[in-house]
Amino acid sequence: MPIKGLEDNTIRSSISALNARLADTITFRLALKQAHWNVKGPNFIAVHELLDQVAERVALHEDTMAEQVQTLGGQAIGTAEAIVKATGMKPYPTDLVQSDDHIRAICARMADLGEKVRDSIDEATEAGDDATADIFTDYSRQLDKDLWFLESHLGEAPKFA
Numbered sequence: 001m002p003i004k005g006l007e008d009n010t011i012r013s014s015i016s017a018l019n020a021r022l023a024d025t026i027t028f029r030l031a032l033k034q035a036h037w038n039v040k041g042p043n044f045i046a047v048h049e050l051l052d053q054v055a056e057r058v059a060l061h062e063d064t065m066a067e068q069v070q071t072l073g074g075q076a077i078g079t080a081e082a083i084v085k086a087t088g089m090k091p092y093p094t095d096l097v098q099s100d101d102h103i104r105a106i107c108a109r110m111a112d113l114g115e116k117v118r119d120s121i122d123e124a125t126e127a128g129d130d131a132t133a134d135i136f137t138d139y140s141r142q143l144d145k146d147l148w149f150l151e152s153h154l155g156e157a158p159k160f161a
């Protein structure tokens with residue numbers, strides 16, 4: 001049964017946002033695995049292992065979003081065929097090798113996903129679904145932290161120093 005106290009329109013909006021971010025997240029997690037498997041170059045072991053750890057953390061949020069769809073009385077959409085149509089993520093190249101190239105490609109997509117998740121926080125908050133907004137907020141915080149972990153390998157100066 002859907003959660004009491006939420007309007008049907010709010011629930012529909014949350015289910016739609018959760019499924020949209022689920023499609024983006026599965027797509028991004030597969031990009032992380034693509035990078036994890038193929039990366040070569042300086043700091044190989046550190047980058048190879050970090051990419052897999054990030055994929056595992058992303059998978060936890062993926063599961064939380066899919067299960068929130070159930071909590072709201074909806075249908076989670078996570079098949080390969082459906083996510084290809086639903087995702088707004090840029091395709092991940094299959095010819096990258098060097099560590100820096102993978103990190104830049106992953107970081108660009110992670111920043112884009114972070115923006116999408118932040119938009120979903122606003123959407124859920126405006127619709128009055130604080131629990132779903134909290135799920136997106138928790139996910140956003142993890143993406144930001146892992147973006148820092150990955151970007152740090154590029155050795156660039158802080159933006160606000």
Ligand SMILES: [Fe+2]
Pocket residue numbers: 036052
């Ligand atoms: Fe592995």
